[in-house]
Amino acid sequence: MSDTKSGGTKSHKLWGGRFAGGPAPELEAVNRSVDVDFRLWPFDVALSKAWASALGAAGVLADDEVNEMVRGLEEVGRRIAAGARPEAGDEDVHTIIDRLLHDVVGGVASRLHTGRSRNDQVATATRLWTIDACTKLDAMLADLQQTMIVQAESLERDIMPAYTHLQRAQPVSGAHWMLSHFWPIARDRQRLSAAATAASVLPLGSGAIAGSAFPVDRRAIKDALGFQAISHNSIDAVGDRDFIAETLFALAVLGAHLSRLAEDLILFGSSEFAFVRFGDAYSTGSSMMPQKRNPDALELARGSGARMLGDLVALLGTLKGLPSGYNKDLQEDKRSLFDAVDGTSLLLPAVTGSLATLSFNRDRMKAAVTSSMMATDLADYLVRKRVTFREAHGAVGQLVREAEEKGVEMTALPFASFKSANAAFEPDVMDELSPNTSLGHRNLDGGTGPEAVRRQIAAAKALIQD
Ligand code: ARG
Numbered sequence: 001m002s003d004t005k006s007g008g009t010k011s012h013k014l015w016g017g018r019f020a021g022g023p024a025p026e027l028e029a030v031n032r033s034v035d036v037d038f039r040l041w042p043f044d045v046a047l048s049k050a051w052a053s054a055l056g057a058a059g060v061l062a063d064d065e066v067n068e069m070v071r072g073l074e075e076v077g078r079r080i081a082a083g084a085r086p087e088a089g090d091e092d093v094h095t096i097i098d099r100l101l102h103d104v105v106g107g108v109a110s111r112l113h114t115g116r117s118r119n120d121q122v123a124t125a126t127r128l129w130t131i132d133a134c135t136k137l138d139a140m141l142a143d144l145q146q147t148m149i150v151q152a153e154s155l156e157r158d159i160m161p162a163y164t165h166l167q168r169a170q171p172v173s174g175a176h177w178m179l180s181h182f183w184p185i186a187r188d189r190q191r192l193s194a195a196a197t198a199a200s201v202l203p204l205g206s207g208a209i210a211g212s213a214f215p216v217d218r219r220a221i222k223d224a225l226g227f228q229a230i231s232h233n234s235i236d237a238v239g240d241r242d243f244i245a246e247t248l249f250a251l252a253v254l255g256a257h258l259s260r261l262a263e264d265l266i267l268f269g270s271s272e273f274a275f276v277r278f279g280d281a282y283s284t285g286s287s288m289m290p291q292k293r294n295p296d297a298l299e300l301a302r303g304s305g306a307r308m309l310g311d312l313v314a315l316l317g318t319l320k321g322l323p324s325g326y327n328k329d330l331q332e333d334k335r336s337l338f339d340a341v342d343g344t345s346l347l348l349p350a351v352t353g354s355l356a357t358l359s360f361n362r363d364r365m366k367a368a369v370t371s372s373m374m375a376t377d378l379a380d381y382l383v384r385k386r387v388t389f390r391e392a393h394g395a396v397g398q399l400v401r402e403a404e405e406k407g408v409e410m411t412a413l414p415f416a417s418f419k420s421a422n423a424a425f426e427p428d429v430m431d432e433l434s435p436n437t438s439l440g441h442r443n444l445d446g447g448t449g450p451e452a453v454r455r456q457i458a459a460a461k462a463l464i465q466d
Contacts, residue, residue, distance in 0.1 A: 012089060012099035014118065033331050034086040036338065037093045043128035044097050044121065045077045047204060050224040051116055054205075054216040060115065065108050072105035073097075079104075093125070094118050115216065117208035119238040119326040126334060127199040128225065130247055133341045134196035140348040141189050141254075145182055145464050147356045152178040152457055157450075159435045160275065160365035161373060170376060171369045171435035174360065175457060176448040181264070182460050184257040191250035199243035202227040206234035209325045238326040241319060241333050248312040251340045255305030258351055262298035265358065269295055274364045279357025282350070297350040307343050311336040369435045371410040372400050377438045378410075378429065385424040395422035 016022070023031070049070050056066035076097055090096040101109040155174025162172040202225065205211065205218040211234040218230045231237035268275035278295050286292035315336045318329050375396050382392035398421045403410045411433050418425035431437050443449030446456075 012095060012102070013091065014095055014098060014113065028091075031091060031328075033092045033334070034090050034096060036334050037122070037331075038086055038096070039338070040093045040122075040125040040129055040334075041080050041097060042077065043125040043132075044093050045073050045080075047121065047124045047128065047221075047225060048097065048101075048112060049073050050221045051204060051216075052112060053224065054218075054221050055111075055114055055214065057220065058214050058216045060214050060216075061111060065111060068105050068108050069101070069112055072101050072109065075104045076100040092118070092122075094121055115207060115212035115214040116204065117206075117238075117326075119208045120203045120206040120234075122331075123203040123206075123238055123240070124225075126337070127201070127203070127227075127243060130199040130243055130337065131196045131226075134192045134199070134247065137192055137251075137341070137344060137348070138189055140345065140352070141185055141192075142464055144348060144352045144355070145185050145460070147352050148178055148182045148185070149457065149460055149464070151355060151360075152182070152460070155360060155362075156453060156457065158360070158362045158365055159369055159439065161368050162448075168368065168370065168373050170373055171438050172448040173439060173450070173453045174362075174365060175453050177264075179453075179456055179460055181257070181261045184260075185254075186463060188250060188254040188257060191253065192247070195243060195246035195250050197228065198246050200226075200228040201237075201240075201243075202230045203237035203240070206231060206237040209238060210234055235325050239322065239324055239330065241315065241330060244333050244337050245312070245315055245319065248308070248315055248336060248340050251344050252305075252308045252312040254344065255308035258347060259302045259305035261355075262295075262301040262351065265354070266295050266298050266302065269293075269358070273368075274361055275368070276358045276360055278354065279359070282354040282357050295354065297347075297354045301347050301351050304343050304347060308340045311340040371433045372403065374410070374433045374435065374438050375400055377432045377441065380441065381429060381432045382422055382424050385426075387422060387424050392422070 052061065052066050052069040052073070055061040056063060061069070079100055080096075084096075084100060086096050087099075090099065098109065098113070101112065152175040155178055158174035159171050160174050160177060161168040162170050162177065202218060202222045204221055204225075205216055207213070222228075222230050231240070265276060267273055269278055278293055282295070282297055283293040284296045286294065315333060318332050318336075322329055378396045378399070379389060379392040382395060383389050387395075399410055399413060399417060402417055403413055406413075411430065415425075415427060415429075418429055439449050441449065443451045445452060
């Protein structure tokens, strides 16, 4: 540690003894990461306390030194919580904590950095931050899922079109559509949980690259900090950012899911669909067009998925081609990680709020279900009468064409038309043109029949109760 003059600012450095002069201001500017990594401070304080205790247990520090340091670190935490902020000369979060610790406990602070490096330190702090972030994101995702369940239950008996190629395809229960967005979020939560598990491996004790030369008990540090495991290889441990890649992948996929949910809702909110009306609290107006009711939060959800994707690509780009061990390139990891977590944390409550406050126009949804959407059911009807599906498909196609040419619904075609399309048609075929009959055929698991949807809602509820 040395206090050097450089760039006109007095700085508390964790290095510098081997240099005749201070670093160029241009180097300091590019090297400085405290504006990004300052938020790691609660974790850096926690790991420093664990490290001080481990140094004490290893006989490197005397008991009173450990006590003084732990007390000092707690005071540093309080000072930062009360508003102490980085100064111009603070290179990174580790520097400001070291500087404040010197202010609080004086010279004994200079013993804390024994046997550790910022390489194992920053990896440890970033892992702790990531585990915490995954927990917070998970709670927000659970809220979103809860809102989906509430909406699904309200739509259980409402019928709407399901679309393929954005063309009306087949009738489904509104709950079935709503929950089609629930299960992707369930997978996102699993991915985030797996990323948190990947993060839960302790690097501290790896030193700069070769492991600490002091016999600290890494398992005790692991337990003190709540990690699940300790790293097996110090070279790997200081350069491993897989847990960040996994978190960013989980967030990029989540971003895609939010974007698709948002797009469904935006589309359904257009006057052409008018299936949903956005709540006042989540609608914005236009400065020019007084009638507008814009779903900005959903549009931002749709748009900002691109950022999470960019953050993932940026991190993978940084990692690829790096030599083993720590390289300063890795400082960039936190920019991507924080950006993706911040963006997602901002979006999730807004998406949940948008969904919770919108209302469905059940009549519009039902009115969009036309008889031609039961074409598959008509073909299935013939199949039940032993007609081959191929033949049935052709016969129903003929009926669809006839209705289209006459400009009527298939329900308005005379029975004679059915009979001439295929002799196996009986008068009871008219039942098949009801959307409720269509749904009633689909009570297999995962289908949109009323009983299947009831089971699905129960499964969704059970999942989030766990
Ligand atoms: N700010 C650095 C980072 O985020 C901390 C580690 C610096 N290590 C070093 N040897 N300069 O990666």
